[in-house]
Amino acid sequence: MIHIVGISGSLRKGSYNTSLLKAALDVLPEGVTAEVAHFDDLPMYNADLDVGDRPDTVRRFREVLAKADAILISSPEYNYSIPGGLKNAVDWASRGTDAPLLHKPVAVMGATPGMWGTVRMQLAFKQVFQFLNMHQVSKPEVMVAQAAGKFDEQGKLTDEKTRELVSRLLVALRDLTLQLQKK
Numbered sequence: 001m002i003h004i005v006g007i008s009g010s011l012r013k014g015s016y017n018t019s020l021l022k023a024a025l026d027v028l029p030e031g032v033t034a035e036v037a038h039f040d041d042l043p044m045y046n047a048d049l050d051v052g053d054r055p056d057t058v059r060r061f062r063e064v065l066a067k068a069d070a071i072l073i074s075s076p077e078y079n080y081s082i083p084g085g086l087k088n089a090v091d092w093a094s095r096g097t098d099a100p101l102l103h104k105p106v107a108v109m110g111a112t113p114g115m116w117g118t119v120r121m122q123l124a125f126k127q128v129f130q131f132l133n134m135h136q137v138s139k140p141e142v143m144v145a146q147a148a149g150k151f152d153e154q155g156k157l158t159d160e161k162t163r164e165l166v167s168r169l170l171v172a173l174r175d176l177t178l179q180l181q182k183k
Contacts, residue, residue: 005068009075009086016111016147021074023157027167039089065100077121109142117143
């Protein structure tokens with residue numbers, strides 16, 4: 001059984017990316033379980049706090065990620081890049097020899113009401129993943145543009161093509177994880 005931990009890069013109520021992550025949990029492939037990690041209570045990364053006992057919120061966040069066989073990120077794009085809160089969470093999870101993100105398989109998807117579908121955020125993550133020796137699923141790319149027309153008022157994904165794309169991304173993440181576990 002493969003265990004995926006999902007992270008929404010948005011703290012906003014009614015977030016398309018949180019809704020996209022919830023939609024992913026509804027289409028998990030066979031042999032996969034999942035849970036969601038939250039980072040809204042993490043302090044700003046400070047190396048002075050990252051010695052000895054880390055803050056409780058950081059410790060709990062890292063413990064959830066450590067249980068993961070793979071990571072799934074659903075994030076908006078802010079100023080052509082990764083949202084600050086999400087980048088802060090990644091920074092907390094990337095430090096030390098016990099860093100829970102090191103060498104993990106990862107998939108990224110994103111939704112936006114705009115036209116570009118989180119392209120630049122996903123490109124920005126490639127450098128971060130490279131530094132962490134993470135293994136990123138490259139296809140299919142899930143970049144949901146004009147998201148307002150693809151979710152209902154309750155945040156449920158209503159676009160079947162997007163749902164199928166998310167399902168294919170999860171299958172690719174599962175398969176990559178299994179392949180890496182055999183090595």
